[in-house]
Amino acid sequence: MSTTKRTRDILVRNTHLNVDEIVAELRSIRVTDLERRNRHTAPPRLPSRRILASVTEGLCAALFPNRLGSSELADEGIDHYVGHTLNRTLRELMVQIQHELHYNSSLEILSNEDREQSAIITQAFAKQLPQVRRLVESDIKAAYEGDPAARNIDEVLVCYPGIMATMYYRLGHVLYQLGVPLIARMISEIAHSETGIEIHPGAQISGSFFIDHGTGVVIGETAIIGNNVRLYQAVTLGAKRFPVDENGALVKGNLRHPIVEDDVVIYAGATILGRITIGRGSTIGGNVWLTRSVPAGSNVSQAQMRNEVFENGGGI
Numbered sequence: 001m002s003t004t005k006r007t008r009d010i011l012v013r014n015t016h017l018n019v020d021e022i023v024a025e026l027r028s029i030r031v032t033d034l035e036r037r038n039r040h041t042a043p044p045r046l047p048s049r050r051i052l053a054s055v056t057e058g059l060c061a062a063l064f065p066n067r068l069g070s071s072e073l074a075d076e077g078i079d080h081y082v083g084h085t086l087n088r089t090l091r092e093l094m095v096q097i098q099h100e101l102h103y104n105s106s107l108e109i110l111s112n113e114d115r116e117q118s119a120i121i122t123q124a125f126a127k128q129l130p131q132v133r134r135l136v137e138s139d140i141k142a143a144y145e146g147d148p149a150a151r152n153i154d155e156v157l158v159c160y161p162g163i164m165a166t167m168y169y170r171l172g173h174v175l176y177q178l179g180v181p182l183i184a185r186m187i188s189e190i191a192h193s194e195t196g197i198e199i200h201p202g203a204q205i206s207g208s209f210f211i212d213h214g215t216g217v218v219i220g221e222t223a224i225i226g227n228n229v230r231l232y233q234a235v236t237l238g239a240k241r242f243p244v245d246e247n248g249a250l251v252k253g254n255l256r257h258p259i260v261e262d263d264v265v266i267y268a269g270a271t272i273l274g275r276i277t278i279g280r281g282s283t284i285g286g287n288v289w290l291t292r293s294v295p296a297g298s299n300v301s302q303a304q305m306r307n308e309v310f311e312n313g314g315g316i
Helices: 003-014 019-036 051-062 075-105 111-128 129-146 153-159 160-178 182-193
Strands: 236-238 271-273
Touching: 051 075, 051 129, 051 160, 051 182, 075 111, 075 182, 111 160, 129 153, 129 160, 153 182, 160 182
Parallel strands: 236 271
Antiparallel strands: none
């Protein structure tokens, strides 16, 4: 017997595991967790992140078939491609919505009411796709006009991570408003993993929104962002504090993130915390830590609020 074979046999004997014992222990932990959550049977299936990634990619292709769809499309076949893609992705989305509604109901089987509700939500979502397309077009235009490195509109659409994150956010936000927040959050997190940009689907973001570079940007659940706002990388629109109730549990759902009014620019690394308002037309400099409201037209640097205007990024 060769030395290599003897070594392999020794390793096999010494690394043998009793898998049955591990399986039994994992089952005990799982059953205890189900009982703790008052789920005495196997929990309903959750929506699938893998399927939602495919659904969102298909929806983006239907919104922009010439650029994000099939590379072999002829002009006369675009409508057929869009219709086929929407039929497939919306059916898949409806199944995932059923999973979320079933999970929330705590029932053993999916109810007829939840089946009907999933169809209603899917139809309502589909009707808002043209408006999503219009908003994303405004975002693309803002990116092209706001970045001197952008050579054309198509480059912005297919290359800029901020556009991908915003497009996924806009799809997720519609679903969030329609009552399926888990799916909405999963779609936003798919974009987060791809781009490094985290936008909670509950945030309210108006048109012509541009995230330049983008990595490290965080936008919280209750943030409100007006028209024609531009953010740079590593900007945080976050909460200042996390209040707890009488039992020590975090209070959820309170308004805790900033309001950013129209025509605001926030430069790289700025951290803006709490339910404060950044007034219209303000400029927030790089690496600023801000926890108080500022009036319209403000220019805020690290050292102090100044009256001078940042020209071409000066002072950043």
